[in-house]
Amino acid sequence: MNKTPSEARAWAEDLAERLSPGDAELAVMAPAIALPALAAxxxxxxxxxxQDLSAHESGAYTGEISAAMLVDVGTRYAVVGHSERREYHGESDAVVAAKARQAQQNGITPIVCVGEGLDVRERGEQVPYTLTQLAGSLEGVGEDVVVAYEPVWAIGTGKTATADDAEELASAIREALRERYGNAAEEVRVLYGGSVKPDNIAAICAKPNVNGALVGGASLKVPDVLGMNDALK
Known part of the structure; x- marks a missing residue:
């Protein structure tokens, strides 16, 4: 919940002036009210x-944003199941899966977020916990999906999972995707999210099962975005 639409427009214009093409695909996940300005x-x-969408197609759901509304302003992706939605809004795996299905039915690729808290990590249960969460969040969801592993303890804390930590979960997620989608799983991108910055993104994304990053606070400043893009060239 950062930047007004006018601030988002200024950020986008600044990025447009300074971004040089790289090897990474870039996508900006923003509050719905800023999407038209960003698209332009x-x-x-x-x-x-x-950053979210409704699990419902349309109707009397005051305050919700439907997938069709997002498509109309040029939206290609939608984050579902972010840890903050799960924690602050009580979203279950079933709700996350319903949102992902709604996105796919309207031609939007869902970015399904999964990951463990510090208590789970300290018990050494991060792999089974995350895979259980993944299974519930992908119920009825097709292979046109992106999965983002975000260890909750590393979001906005300054703590970052090591590249090996990210690969441990990304590898387990990849195997679970193979069991679900077969050969199509090789095309599903698995992202890492959690205090990603210009000085660590390259090492994390160099791991074989990590295909990119879901960036948080570092995306708010254009120089940091440019630094991350350049680090992946």
Whole structure:
């Protein structure tokens, strides 16, 4: 919940002036109210995505944003099941799966977030916990999906899982995706999210099962975005 629509437009214009093409695909996940401005002013090739969407197609759901509304303003991706939605809004795996299905039914690729808290990590149960969460969050969801592993203890804390930590879970997630989707699982991108910065993104994304990053606070400043993009060239 950062930046007004006018601030988002200025951020996008600044990025458009300074971004040089790289090897990474970039997409900006923003509050729904800022998506039209971003779609109009982001550099060519940079996609827009929503931070959430409704599990319902339409109707008397005051305050909700439907997938069709997002498609109408050029949205390509939608984050579902972010740890903050799970924690602060009580979203269950079943709700996350319903949102992911709704996204897919409208041509939006869902970015399904999973990951453990510090208590789970300290018990050494991060793999089974995350895979159980993943299974519930992908119920009825097709293979046109992105999975983001975000260890909750590393979000906004300054703590970062090591590249090996990220690969441990990404590898387990990849195997679970193979069991669910077969050969199509090789095309599913698995992202890491949790205090990603210009100085650590390359090492994390160099791991064989990590295909990118779900960036939080570092995305708010254009120089940091440029630094991360350059680090992946």
């Amino acid at each position: 002013h982001l550099p060519a090739g940079v996609s827009v995505g929503a």
